[in-house]
Amino acid sequence: MTSGGGLRAPAPPQSFSQMFTHCADPSQLEGLSWLLCYLTTGKQFLFYGSFLIVIALLVVTAPVALLFGFGGALAARSPILPLRLFGKGYTSMVRGVPDIIFFLFVPVAMDQGLEYLRHLWKCPPSDAPVWANNEFNVCAAAKIPLSTSPQIWHEAYGFALAVVAFAVVFGAFAANVLYGAMNAVPRAQLETAEAYGMSPAQVRRRILIPQMWTYALPGLANLWMILIKATPLLFLLGIEDIVYWARELGATKSGIYAFPHPDWRVWYFLVLLGFYLGMTRVSEILLGRLTARLSRGQATMAGEAMRKAGA
Amino acid sequence: MKKLILTAAALALSAGLASAQTVRMGTEGAYPPYNFINDKGEVDGFERELGDTLCAKAELKCTWVTNEWDSIIPNLLSGNYDTIMAGMSITDERKEVIDFTEAYYPPAPSAYAALKPDADMKGIVAAQVGTIQADFVAKSGATLLEFPTLDDTVAAVKNGEADAVFADKDPLAAFVTAESGLQWVGEDVALGGGVGMGLRKSDAELKGKFDAVIAEMKADGSLNALITKWFGPDVKGF
Numbered sequence: 001m002t003s004g005g006g007l008r009a010p011a012p013p014q015s016f017s018q019m020f021t022h023c024a025d026p027s028q029l030e031g032l033s034w035l036l037c038y039l040t041t042g043k044q045f046l047f048y049g050s051f052l053i054v055i056a057l058l059v060v061t062a063p064v065a066l067l068f069g070f071g072g073a074l075a076a077r078s079p080i081l082p083l084r085l086f087g088k089g090y091t092s093m094v095r096g097v098p099d100i101i102f103f104l105f106v107p108v109a110m111d112q113g114l115e116y117l118r119h120l121w122k123c124p125p126s127d128a129p130v131w132a133n134n135e136f137n138v139c140a141a142a143k144i145p146l147s148t149s150p151q152i153w154h155e156a157y158g159f160a161l162a163v164v165a166f167a168v169v170f171g172a173f174a175a176n177v178l179y180g181a182m183n184a185v186p187r188a189q190l191e192t193a194e195a196y197g198m199s200p201a202q203v204r205r206r207i208l209i210p211q212m213w214t215y216a217l218p219g220l221a222n223l224w225m226i227l228i229k230a231t232p233l234l235f236l237l238g239i240e241d242i243v244y245w246a247r248e249l250g251a252t253k254s255g256i257y258a259f260p261h262p263d264w265r266v267w268y269f270l271v272l273l274g275f276y277l278g279m280t281r282v283s284e285i286l287l288g289r290l291t292a293r294l295s296r297g298q299a300t301m302a303g304e305a306m307r308k309a310g311a
Numbered sequence: 312m313k314k315l316i317l318t319a320a321a322l323a324l325s326a327g328l329a330s331a332q333t334v335r336m337g338t339e340g341a342y343p344p345y346n347f348i349n350d351k352g353e354v355d356g357f358e359r360e361l362g363d364t365l366c367a368k369a370e371l372k373c374t375w376v377t378n379e380w381d382s383i384i385p386n387l388l389s390g391n392y393d394t395i396m397a398g399m400s401i402t403d404e405r406k407e408v409i410d411f412t413e414a415y416y417p418p419a420p421s422a423y424a425a426l427k428p429d430a431d432m433k434g435i436v437a438a439q440v441g442t443i444q445a446d447f448v449a450k451s452g453a454t455l456l457e458f459p460t461l462d463d464t465v466a467a468v469k470n471g472e473a474d475a476v477f478a479d480k481d482p483l484a485a486f487v488t489a490e491s492g493l494q495w496v497g498e499d500v501a502l503g504g505g506v507g508m509g510l511r512k513s514d515a516e517l518k519g520k521f522d523a524v525i526a527e528m529k530a531d532g533s534l535n536a537l538i539t540k541w542f543g544p545d546v547k548g549f
Contacts, residue, residue, distance in 0.1 A: 042351040108389065134408065135388045135511055140332050147333040151374065238378060251462040254485030256343045258350045263466060
């Protein structure tokens, strides 16, 4: 084509960096550039960051809950009576009381309990009662974290309380699963170990626990899925998780905000739906592989299926 | 993560020096123009600016914390923060549980809004849970429908769950626009004794400090200037 009035190459698209400086005045923007500016505001990044909080909760709570579960299961099987009562009591009580009560009670109780202990240790003796008039009053040095601490410590502390609350509840369910799995290990295996001269502790460590996993895995996999679905309860504990931000960001925004918009909660909750379905699918795949690996050589249906498939 | 803080340094308490305690100001963050979370993720609004000014005048270090409206008073009593500045009206019922400073915003009118001008104000009315408006609706003989945030109450009217919403006029005004379809219905109702800062009853010293600086701001007109800045010239100040 010749020049002058003919075809011209289209203007090059604006670079992203140009788009971001344009975000300084949202009222001048329309359409896609408004949307891109909206999706990159500081508040939206808090939303994206909260996904990491949820994943961090899962990654931290699962081992802690498993630990509590182990403790509970071994206690329930113990020959020492008080320990056995504690183990059985722990599983029954937590399984019998609605989870939400633990999620609301444990953080408050632990927080006040720890601050009370510090009060006894650090505060000058005073007559004022700690619990009075619906208030909880300890001197400023006893507070955890201190009021002068940076906000990140307050948030980390709140998160830690949430992890403990989740671990207490899911630990009880895990204890039940592990208790059943330990009982399912064939007695013949344990008897053979005893015949070899192993002490009870050695039998437990070398034979019972390694063999128990294949029986425990279906129950624990189920618990993991339930834990994933329970993470929105973080929102009840005042932690700013994905549900909190989805509600906050989706709600109608009037002109007082830089980026006004109508009720967009449907879209935000669809994103949450996608996230949870994705997590569930990935978990299913990984747990399936783990089950296959643990079933090799076992006297279970899964083991038998693998032998037949190999033959 | 939570909102921006004013001070981030950790201090050690040393004998002899006045202990530099940080006052934690609690707010809701979902009630513009009193308090809201701006697009940078920080607490913003009339109460943020007023709170920062009061702290500066009283020579206190303050940080801001947000908390859901439902549990805002119990968490104050538990010690999670030290004050509440969340558009909370001074009422006798609340005075039984916490103390208030003097009002920093005069009693604001509350109003009904609905999709139709002839909506039944004695039918199903939506209000935010735990507010004086919810109380008023319950006593007026209408069927009360409560929601955790102001947004949810307006959404209920828009989707037909409720006939009307009854709320503070200023925050509700943001939703009563030509495009939303909502319109004012009936007369304004004056409720409550003005908006004040909530404190624990055992914190008399802190209350004294804030009362003093609020009175100072009323006397030199800076409080009225702030009210006009955020709420417009129509609001009668102090």
